[in-house]
Amino acid sequence: MTQAARQETDAAAAPEFPIPAGVHAEKVISVRHYTDFLFSFRITRPQSFRFRSGEFVMIGLPNAAKPVFRAYSIASPSWDEELEFFSIKVPDGPLTQHLQKIKPGDTVLMRQKSTGTLVLDALTPGKRLWMISTGTGIAPFASLMRDPETYEKFDEVILTHTCREVAELTYGEELARNLVEDPLIGELVQGRFFHYATATREPYARTGRITALIESGKLFEDLGMPPFDPAIDRVMICGSMDMIRDVKALVEKAGLKEGSNAAPAEFVVERAFVD
Structure with missing residues (x-):
């Protein structure tokens, strides 16, 4: 089997987990790695999503039946049409060990409500x-x-x-x-x-x-x-x-x-x- 065929087979065999209720499934637009420990990424913004500049939201990945969510401050201002995040990389972090590998076109999960005190x-x-x-x-x-x-x-x-x-x-x-x-x-x-x-x-x-x-x-x-x-x-x-x-x-x-x-x-x- 060729490498391309093997990748297609692996992709087809990968489980497709349902999107949890109350969660947006958004596409990665861009990713930038600054160091071995820091990277930023931008995702699409749901039309219905509203937040105050300075708030954070819970994000995760669709890689498990019960995905891990963590709090991430939204780095883009409230008027931006996209959502930007700035993250550390933790080799064995429950979320960041996977999140640091995302690329444009991948899916990121985001809960619908934002909150925070830095407003x-x-x-x-x-x-x-x-x-x-x-x-x-x-x-x-x-x-x-x-x-x-x-x-x-x-x-x-x-x-x-x-x-x-x-x-x-x-x-x-x-x-x-x-x-x-x-x-x-x-x-x-x-x-x-x-x-x-x-x-x-x-x-x-x-x-x-x-x-x-x-x-x-x-x-x-x-x-x-x-x-x-x-x-x-x-x-x-x-x-x-x-x-x-x-x-x-x-x-x-x-x-x-x-x-x-x-x-x-x-x-x-x-x-x-x-x-």
Whole structure:
């Protein structure tokens, strides 16, 4: 039997699992691998699907009778006709060991309801929005930084992104670079959006953990901005649990209070992660 014939036989023999109720089956449009540990992908968007920029949704693959679903922040803004995601690769992860192998034309499952606390509605009015992220925690901010509403509500928007290696910063660097050329919000962001990227394990223009840079005051010194002020600043935090815990303590020390969809306040965190 030829290899082509064998592949056809294997494909024909592969089980076709039914799509669970309450789930959209969407097609992969594109996939991009940034490093051995990070990749992004875009899928079709159901016409009926609505979400607020910054929310997450449960996604999975049609590879089992009971597919594994994990929470993924939607990296595309709410107006986008496609849905974008930014993911880690985990060799033995229940979902990501398979998800990292997807290619255009494949099917991705997505539950119908989005949710999350990293939304503008969970914050009280302010003048300056800080979006503090590590690793793939940048995903919800990739959505918010491209949403016109963010710039309607805040005079200045600062995205911080910290990763171990320089290559892991590429996704955020490209987003920031393309922002001023965006036909929808390009004019809105000029002079109002600030991108502050740092690496912790390799030489880079800026190095160090974001917690240390906040605590020492170097973050504010580099940007020419005053430290956190509950009367002006609003903060969103997403990334590793250690970073969330430490930055949460720092903003609380500065006098900011944690908010939610039910009770908006000065800062919010997200605790939904992939495997």
